[in-house]
Amino acid sequence: MRYRWFLYFTKKAVLQRTQRTVLMIIAVSMAVGLLVSMMVLGTGMRKRLSEELRAYGANAIMTSSEYIDEGMIGVLKNKKGIEEVLPELYGRVCLSGKLMLNAIGMPVEGMKDLRLTGRLPSKTEVLIGRRLKEAGDLKTEEEIGLSVECGSSEKRFIIAGIFERVGPEDSAILMDIRELQEFLGFRGKVSVVMLRVNPERFELTLEELSKEFPEFDIKPIRQVALSEEGLLRKIETLMLIVTIIVVMASAITVAGIMAANVFERLTDIGIMKTLGARALQIQLFFIVEAFAVGLVASAAGLFMGLLSAEAISLSAFQRTAPFSFASLPLAFIAGILISILSAIPPVRKISKCRPSIILRGGL
């Protein structure tokens, strides 16, 4: 019997005061929405950024005192945490029988990341470094003769384009790794393997690799690896602090609404008390209302938060943010907690107030 009375009043309180209930729901759902949006973005941001950081190139390198067998590449590609594997072969070639130059061999798909004018080389074609071109004697589509040693028999190649990387490499000749292997007689051999390891499990992956292949020297390219980790950590901290501030600020706002809600109904409370209601009953009444508001607001906030996070992620990173199921219960817990916690301080006052004073209009 008791609870029917209770439900009746709760229903009346919500329905007859739609305007206020809606306002409460708006305030709480804004808080929940911000929280969800921050959370989804915070976890997504790290992932997105580590994808963007790929542009900085390989962050680990595998070397050996001798040449590395090509078979390793397939093995490495299947390892967890390794995103890209790029073998390179280094050698020396003689240009036109008079100038020894460095030659780099890499798979053609690896050349796409270079800054390139011209086209990618196909068979019997090479790319030349920017400094070779600047030296003035060579141009695109020209035919050049290369030999293993100055004076030995030459093989003709066409210059397909000019590449630019950095420093000494810019005065080198670049060709498909197969071509260079054959040319130098190092079939199936590579000098180094450049690795792109997922920054999120960098240390672990490197450790596993070193344990599994002790004969190779696997080390981080500190320029990329260290800076990446530093940047990701900073962004994460930034998102965390901003989230905390946002949640705190919204909680203050919600607390204001809840307080207003209780004080506004002091007359009702006074009447209830006069009619013999105990403080606990009245308090429960407000808490249940806060709970209901929190529940509805969480659903709305979750929806809005996910929507805004997706919108931000789409426009900033051209990708949808990954939906984390953790945000589902978290949104509800946060929403209900915010609305109940902010209702507690004003509700506690209920037990202290005396009906006669309230009904007279004072407090």
Added chain:
Amino acid sequence: MFFRVIKNFLSNEKKAISTIAGSTIAGTALIATMLSLSFEIEGKVQRELRAFGANIIVEPQVAGIMSLAGQPRYLNESDIPKIKTIFWRHNIVGVAPFLEAPIEINLKGKKVKVNGLGTWFEKRLSLPEGSFTAGVFTVAPWWYIDGRIPGRKECLVGATLARRYGISTGDTLSSGKEVFTVTGILTTGSREEELIVMELGEFQRIKGIPGKVSSIWVSALTTPMDEFAYKDPATMTPAEYEKWYCTGYVTSIAKQIEEVVRDSSARPVWRIAEAEGKILNRMKLAIYLLSSVTLIASGMGVSSTLMTAFLKRSREIGLMKAIGGGSLKISLLFLSGMGVVTLVSSIGGFILSIFLSDFIGTKVFGSGLESRALLLPLSLFSGFLMNLAGVFIPLRKALSVKPAIVLKGAE
């Protein structure tokens, strides 16, 4: 009369006022903090991205393909301070020269041919506008020395080289008549680990080429490359060229460096420069969008609090109407009261935001976010906007109803 009502409102309605003030302070502080974060994010992330090191490399010009083989060409060390005098000098955050050349060293009786590298570790350059500390760590912060920086008659040994020949700190190496003490092992994760590294002056001395360097690395804060930046400067109109020259693109900064370093060719490190621009743009956009979402959400939150706090005053409005108050007068009365509260709490929010953004700045980026005077009017504006939005609907509603109905207690 007018002021008395306002004063009464301020002193009697403490509950409502504290609600209004609390949420306004929280809302404006949040908005101002996010705004100051938005203003500063570009500069902060840009500095963070400089951890990836030099984005411009200056090398000697080449003339004729055989110049790559014969006598090596050099740049002049004395030109380096000039890099800090170009138009974009304040954007140059790091400079270091390198001189690389083969040397023969005597290793425990064995003669080995290796490459040596001379560089500045920490060098104070005195400039017309004060001084600047240059050195390898400003362009390659990932260099790690297990030991200490070498001085006169001292050197570092690259980790790979050290492992191969079993060299450790404290050993001595000789090259010709010179004897060097190894003060540390250098780890960089790159080709420097194969080298013997020492102070530039020392290396120039033993190679007999004083004042010469083979390349200069520069770390500069740059404007992300856009479509315009990729245009060939040679095909630009004078107006375009001027715009390009005076924008801090990596290419235009490189061009300006070329102009001050004799016989040089300065090139962007494309991988670094392009990745940086991309990440910077994305981060900026993400933070801007996040800030706008926060702005809207906290605005709505504060407005709805205001509405709640204001709704119950409809009874007073009814009373005022009943005793003959005009709509304009009543509105003015309420808005003035609200105005005072909003003004004070927006300023409070602004002050709070100074602490908050300083906290974020120091916690995340190691240096506080610069608080700008612009944020004060923006905080006031947002505070007033939110509160006006919150008051507008209930006020209009209260003014439109008949006094008799309101006073009877219906809404």
